[in-house]
Amino acid sequence: MTKLTFRNAQEGDLDKIVGMLADDPLGMKRERYEKPLPESYHQAFHAISSDPNNELVVACMDNEVVGVFQMTFTPYITHQGGWRATIEGVRTSSAVRGKGVGTQMFEWAIHRAKERGCHVVQLTTDKKREDALRFYERLGFHATHEGMKLKL
Structure with missing residues (x-):
């Protein structure tokens, strides 16, 4: 497996990013x-990139974007005023799935969370994504809480 490089996404990456988000059974139902x-x-990209507590990160292989995730850093009053990193919108290009790209992405993201002083990394994934659930568990994540959402 080629070692990936990571960088903050640029607006020119949006086409590739949205393409990856839409390239799965759940994503194709909600992305355009x-x-x-x-x-x-574009509006979301500008909001994310102008917020110092949000990072839209792309993983590149030989300068080609092959993965994406968003990290949000949130201060909490709980846990003695600790910070948390939330990872969302994780996707890899279908051409590289199963080749270790996701593992490298999470290793980088966990390191980044530590750099930012976070005491925990959290994420959510759709219960229908059984492969993703197994992947996150292999990385050491545990389903310690029951997440809930209210669609508006």
């Missing part, structure tokens, strides 16, 4: 991968 991309993706 069309050209030009809907303006909402």
Whole structure:
């Protein structure tokens, strides 16, 4: 497996990012991968990139974007005022799935969370993503809480 490089996403990466988000059974139901991309993706990109507690990170193999995830760093009053890192929107290119890209992405993300002084890394994944659940468990994540959402 080629060692990946990581960087903050640039607006020019949005087409590849949205393409990866839409390239799975759940993502294709909620994303709009069309050209030009809907303006909402550009607005979200600007909101994320202007927030010092949000990072949209791409994983690159030979300068080609092959993975993406968003990290949000949140201060909490609980846990003695500790910080948490939340990882969401994780995707790898279908061309590299099963080749260790996801593992390298999470190793990098966990290191980044430590750099930012976080005491925990948390994530959510759809219960229908059984392969993802097994992957996260192999990385040491535990389902310690029951997550709930309210669609608005």
